[in-house]
Amino acid sequence: MTRVAIAGLGTVGCGLVSLLEQRGGQVARGERVEIVAVSARDKNKHRPFSTSRYEWYDDAVAMARSSSADVFVELIGGEDGIALSAARAALESDKDFVTANKALLAHNGGELARLAEQHSRSIGWEAAVGAAMPIVAAIRHSLFANRSERLIGILNGTCNYILTRIEDGESFETALAAAQAQGYAEADPHADISGLDAAHKISLLSALAFSTPLALEQVSVEGIANITLDKVRAVARNGYCIRLLAICEAVPDGLSLRVHPCLLPIGSRLANVSGVCNALIYQGDFCGQVFISGDGAGGNATASAVAGDIFSIARGRKIPLFGLPSANLSALPFCPLQDIISPWHLNFRVRDQVGIVASISAVLRDCGISLASILQDGSADGDADNVSLFLYTHRASTIAIDRALSLIDKLGILQSAAFAIRILEMNEDK
Numbered sequence: 001m002t003r004v005a006i007a008g009l010g011t012v013g014c015g016l017v018s019l020l021e022q023r024g025g026q027v028a029r030g031e032r033v034e035i036v037a038v039s040a041r042d043k044n045k046h047r048p049f050s051t052s053r054y055e056w057y058d059d060a061v062a063m064a065r066s067s068s069a070d071v072f073v074e075l076i077g078g079e080d081g082i083a084l085s086a087a088r089a090a091l092e093s094d095k096d097f098v099t100a101n102k103a104l105l106a107h108n109g110g111e112l113a114r115l116a117e118q119h120s121r122s123i124g125w126e127a128a129v130g131a132a133m134p135i136v137a138a139i140r141h142s143l144f145a146n147r148s149e150r151l152i153g154i155l156n157g158t159c160n161y162i163l164t165r166i167e168d169g170e171s172f173e174t175a176l177a178a179a180q181a182q183g184y185a186e187a188d189p190h191a192d193i194s195g196l197d198a199a200h201k202i203s204l205l206s207a208l209a210f211s212t213p214l215a216l217e218q219v220s221v222e223g224i225a226n227i228t229l230d231k232v233r234a235v236a237r238n239g240y241c242i243r244l245l246a247i248c249e250a251v252p253d254g255l256s257l258r259v260h261p262c263l264l265p266i267g268s269r270l271a272n273v274s275g276v277c278n279a280l281i282y283q284g285d286f287c288g289q290v291f292i293s294g295d296g297a298g299g300n301a302t303a304s305a306v307a308g309d310i311f312s313i314a315r316g317r318k319i320p321l322f323g324l325p326s327a328n329l330s331a332l333p334f335c336p337l338q339d340i341i342s343p344w345h346l347n348f349r350v351r352d353q354v355g356i357v358a359s360i361s362a363v364l365r366d367c368g369i370s371l372a373s374i375l376q377d378g379s380a381d382g383d384a385d386n387v388s389l390f391l392y393t394h395r396a397s398t399i400a401i402d403r404a405l406s407l408i409d410k411l412g413i414l415q416s417a418a419f420a421i422r423i424l425e426m427n428e429d430k
């Protein structure tokens, strides 16, 4: 029998208790999985199960050290504090460790991986990236023989929910309030909106897929705070939608790690991912493109992934946190975002005057940026004096686009701040 201690009995913890109470004796086929101890902040809080069935600990670290469990499950959250102390205590006490906490692993995964290896223990973290979407297992097992080339993911359900609500005609603020009302976004949604949560996840996946040490500090991060209804409507008229993408790819100068909003052609696979759903395209040298999708949040969906890790451990599966032992991970150089090349969409609001398009085109030419198409829309806001210019460029580096935007700003012709966004190249999302 595999004995489990669960720290954190909130959305995910309660889902996990419910799942294990229903399936603990069956799913592992001969291996019984049983909860023996639980911990949360408030013993007297009402929960959808009776905590009196299990040994209660006020202190999760004490439970990690002293309980009779074989597997310690951390569902508290936070990159350090009690979650980190409990993780260390569990591994030092020769317990396997399972968590849904991406912040904890993105900041401390290297240390915890080494600790697990010293104690011959496993760390299960499927739920930390994409909840029910089984991407960690896929890369650690089925896709492991491939040389990874590129991972492109929608890894933050809250942002995806907000962006698809905006597509349905809501303002950013209304869509965010709806995400909070549904329980998708935290009371403080900063980590989601800023792209930090997706950065945690792609840093973990990149270490796993490219066998490198964790490098959260190398992820360039841009969130969705400046994506407005006007911008979403404007790009939709030209056949695109906006998604927050987390990307990790091998480029000639090493590895590029980044999170930013991107234009995708409407109807493409990632564009079709709506609401809180997560999705990822994994591209490897032998497997080609593999598309995985699933519920990226929610108590039951996340508990499903946590339980999967527990049952894997119960069946004796032990794989290092990032696929290889820590000593075998090797660092790659990182390519800065400014050198990353892609097609761009640029949106300028300007006076409706002769010569303005020529002035902008001249700046782009001087910065080595080639235009693919240009459209003018004078209909917006019933504003007869101004027009919107939508420019679509061929491939250009971030540094060239930044320089062009700065020079165009100095022309004194913009009626509002320019908007620039990368376009995912078609062959990346067939």
Ligand SMILES: NC(=O)c1ccc[n+]([C@@H]2O[C@H](COP(=O)([O-])OP(=O)(O)OC[C@H]3O[C@@H](n4cnc5c(N)ncnc54)[C@H](OP(=O)(O)O)[C@@H]3O)[C@@H](O)[C@H]2O)c1
Pocket (backbone or CB within 6 Å): 007, 008, 009, 010, 011, 012, 013, 039, 040, 041, 042, 043, 045, 058, 059, 060, 074, 075, 076, 077, 078, 082, 100, 101, 102, 127, 128, 131, 296, 297, 298, 299, 302
């Ligand atoms: N919710 C999701 O959809 C989802 C999806 C993927 C990953 N995750 C990750 O899963 C983890 C848990 O998320 P959640 O949504 O379940 O959080 P939550 O609902 O806020 O629950 C947190 C739990 O931790 C307990 N807790 C807080 N401080 C504690 C302490 N000092 N000692 C022991 N327990 C303590 C709380 O106790 P009380 O109940 O007594 O207050 C609560 O039961 C996080 O790392 C999160 O990022 C969540």
